[in-house]
Amino acid sequence: MAEGGGDEPACQPLPEAGGYDYPYVEEPPENLNCPICFLPCREPHIIECCGAKFCQSCIEREHFAGKPCPLCRVKKFKMLIDQDHKRKILSLKVYCTQREGGCQWIGELRHIENHLDKDCQYVLEACCWDCGRKYARKDVGFHEQDECVNRPRELVLLKKVEALEKQCEAQRKSLEEKDRIIKELKEKMDEDRKEMETKMANVSQQLETKMDKITKELEAKMADGTRELKTAMADTAKEWEAKTANITKELGEKVETKMANNAEGLEAKLANNMKELEKKFAANAEKIEENDNKAIQNNREMEEKFRTEIAAVKEEGKGLQKVVEEVEKKLIKANEETNRETTRQLNVRIEELKQEVEKKLKAELKQLENNKIKPLEEKMTKMDKEVTAAVKTAGDSNVQVQTVQDRMKRNDKTQKETSDRISIIDRQFEAMRKMSSGFKIPEWQRPLPLTSFSNIPPCQFTMMNFTYHKKQGKAWYSPPFYSEPGGYKFCLRIDPNGMLEGKESHLSVWVYVMRGRFDESLKWPFTGKVTVQLLNWKADKGHIQNIVSFDDAAGDKVRARVTSGKYAATGRGSSKFVPHSMLRLNVGKNTEFIVDDCMCFKISKVDVKDISGGYSHTASLSSSDSFSTSTIVS
Incomplete structure (x- = not known):
């Protein structure tokens, strides 16, 4: 704030004599000026001798001094106030005399004195504590309350007390706010905990549902695989049985055909030989007897030969039977090996499916833990830290409040002694405020x-x-x-x-x-x-x-x-x-x-x-x- 200087009065004083000396917005007309002081007339009076208009103080000063009219020089004259002239002068527009100090007021001349006395905030006023300094009206209150070295000690103490009261009130509100925040944090933690438990229960239920679904799917797939395996084994056994029956039938047909062919050949040979013998016997009866022994011998030899050939055929049939039995054994062994390999492949596939399902479930659990459970745990940890810090801060604030309360207790005695004097000062300030308001x-x-x-x-x-x-x-x-x-x-x-x-x-x-x-x-x-x-x-x-x-x-x-x-x-x-x-x-x-x-x-x-x-x-x-x-x- 700017400090005033010199002995300038608090507002523009009325001059002892003469017209209105103010800064005018426009230059006043000359017919409104007093011929003596050359200013717009204050309380204008018209004189009967020449009709001129003068300030009341100017013309009375001349009249009472025994001087003649300043214009027509008539020694005796009468005066009368000119109300119309007065209205014209009072309606002139003027600036505030404190315009250089910052006041922007512009008004009619009739209002300037009221403005300076009550409204203008730039009029210089002396400090009420007699420090010898002057300030603009808008700043003098601040100086008197906060700056003046002559302020009463009671006012300074009262300000300190009020500052302490405000500080205590701020601390109390801060504690209430912190308590409210702690309460909200606890409620939020409880809500988050309940929400997390609900989510965990839902996740567990979802996992159990998925496990049951996957187990049922695996059981269904295993049942389907077992059925397919049994069907495949049955089809394979039927196929091998059909092949074995076909091979056995073919071998039997071949043996029977061969034996039938051999028997027909032997019978044909016997018939031919008998015919030849009969022809020879008829042709050479004589030689029959000679050759009986030879024929009998030949028959025996042929018989022996036939028996040998039949035995060989029978031995050949036994060999074919052994081949059939060996083929059947090989077919049964191959069938068993095929069944074992198919079973082993199915078991391997089932193990692979189990591993894939377990791996997928573990990945889903890990992802669920990273996406939902882990952030919730981190959030709970962070909230626990915030609550701990808030509780610690509340404890420190309680210590500060207790310290302030102890200081206030020490000031109670001083405040009681000064309360009477403060009430007197309050009444004085209230009276000054009423005077300034008007x-x-x-x-x-x-x-x-x-x-x-x-x-x-x-x-x-x-x-x-x-x-x-x-x-x-x-x-x-x-x-x-x-x-x-x-x-x-x-x-x-x-x-x-x-x-x-x-x-x-x-x-x-x-x-x-x-x-x-x-x-x-x-x-x-x-x-x-x-x-x-x-x-x-x-x-x-x-x-x-x-x-x-x-x-x-x-x-x-x-x-x-x-x-x-x-x-x-x-x-x-x-x-x-x-x-x-x-x-x-x-x-x-x-x-x-x-x-x-x-x-x-x-x-x-x-x-x-x-x-x-x-x-x-x-x-x-x-x-x-x-x-x-x-x-x-x-």
Whole structure:
């Protein structure tokens, strides 16, 4: 804040004599100036001698000194106040005398003194603790409360006590939040554990169902294989039996055919031999007797020969029978070997199927463990660690809270001694605030005492001359306020005639980050939210509220630390804070937001924290943003 210098008064004083010496927007017409002081007339009087108009103090000074009329030199004349001339002069547009200090006020001459006495925040005022320094009205309160070396010790102690109380309250809320988080984590762990048990039961049931299905499939395949094997063996046995029967039949037919052929040959030979013998016997009967012995001998030899040949044929048949028996044995042996090989192949295939099924089941179990069971176990381990850390943090916080409580107990005695003096100071500050406000405020709307840091939420600001600001299209800036002792610095900007989408139809409200004395120790960019309310004069309800969010969507220009100038380059707020139609008196809803051309705004709280998502009813002062109306607080 800029410190004032010299002995400049708190507001523009009335001169002892002469006209209105103020910075005018346009040069006043010469016919409105006093011929003596050459300034617009203060309390203009017209004289009867020449009809000229003078300041009351200027002409009375000349008249009482016995001097003649300054223009026509008549010694005796009468004076009369000129009301029409006075109205013209008082309607002249003037700047605030503190324009160089930063005040942007422009108004009629009739309102300048009231503005300087009550509304102007740039008028220099002396510190109430007699430190000899002067500050702008908007900054003197901060100096008196936080900077002045002559502050009463009771005020300093009270601030420390309040800071400790806020710290304890923050610690208590932090503990409650941690307890809530621990409770939620435990509930979540129980839910996850139940969910995991349910999933494990489902997985086990699914595995059992799959095992039963696979076992049934294997049994069905084995039964089918056994049936196929039996069928194949039966077919093979039938085939070999048919082949053996065919071979035996063929061999029997061959032996019978050969024996029949041999027997026919022998009979034919015998018949031929008998015929020859008979012919020879008939031809040579004589030789019969001679040859009887030879014939008998030959018959015997032939008989012996025939017997030998028959025996040989019989031996040959026995050999064929042995061959048939050997072939049958070979067929039976080959059949058995074929059955054993088929059985062995089926057993090998069954073992391969079993191994494939086991391998597939193991792979599915491993995959299931990696995909579901293992992540659940890791999640439970992580949650256990978080709960352990939260419990440890809660224990450390309990120790800190106990330390703070011990300190507060030691301060109880000092606080009791100073409570009486603090109450006196509170009443003095309340009287000063009422004097500065200039109008009666209902009890429920009175701000907290200055000893409770009135520039720290909850705090209120009154905007005067609403109609003038609306007609001129001028914005109104509130005194600065802090998020907390040693926190971020902000101010309100009110546009009565609206901005952007709300122009000409709505009241726009913006919150600007300001350059503060504690910026170096704060975290930037600022992240949090500011709750702004337009108060209803009729009752303690029906207020218009808007929560202004400073999140990532706001951009760095809105939330960054201010290093040059007083304000951030861009504000954050709502272009459609409230329609103009809602500001008027509404008997049915019992609401009225403008009384005596004044509006009252309240900063109910400032939350400094990280925001996970955006907030509703907020906007930046940018033409590309979308806006929403504010909510009504009942």
